[in-house]
Amino acid sequence: MPSDTIRAALIQRLRVSSAIADEDVKEIEALPISVRQYPSERAVVRDGERASECCLIVDGFCARSKTIASGRRQILSLQIPGEIPDLMSLFLHVMDHDLTTLTPATLGFISHDNLRKLHRRSPRVAEMFWRDTLIDSAMFREWIVNVGQRPAPARLAHVMIELRERLRLIGRVDGDSFEMPLTQEQIGEALGITAVHANRVIKQVRQEGVVEFSRGRVTVLDEQKFQELADFDGRYLHQSPTL
């Protein structure tokens, strides 16, 4: 796979929240990245492990999650191409959650060593990753509100809209539809409900004419109903270039 294809989504995404200079793009383009293929539901890094590299999602979907003693898994965030979900492992050496593929995925690994050197060489790149991490924590706050307070159909709609707005940044929204290649089991884990209940909730939003959902793709039928249901305010994504 050509080097620019590996990094394209990352650079595209960083441009949205940061004004990124050409030298910085060159720095990122010069980062050595080793690419590997993963099947779905494969752990990339596990809770308790020490990582020596960070993972850039080149293609496919991943999730960060924690599993409790009973075996139930809570998905904490969905991660899409162009994202580096375990950037914090650069500074927090022991993982406090799992990073797992949700679909077959192409992942690029960047050594902590090289990332640390880049941070020291280019303060602007460091600031960019710093901002990225703050947005990440803003998304966690929203996720807590979603799972803790919204009714299940709103939870589903909110996760869908957030996903759409993030996919839009990397040019992966096609008109009124976008990818969401998760099983209903995985959707349930993201929403804090069982797969059977996830199925009931999906059935309900379908019957209400809000969205269609099949073969891993969401098609919006009624944008207004969709937004009202989701109670979505995208400010927390901080998608306007600053500095």
Added chain:
DNA sequence: TCATTAACTGAGG
């Protein structure tokens, strides 16, 4: 394997 649905149950308002 995944999606779908029914039937039953209980919590909580």
Added chain:
DNA sequence: CCTCAGTTAATGA
């Protein structure tokens, strides 16, 4: 009494 959601089980794609 109603809504939400978990469990179990059957069935279909």
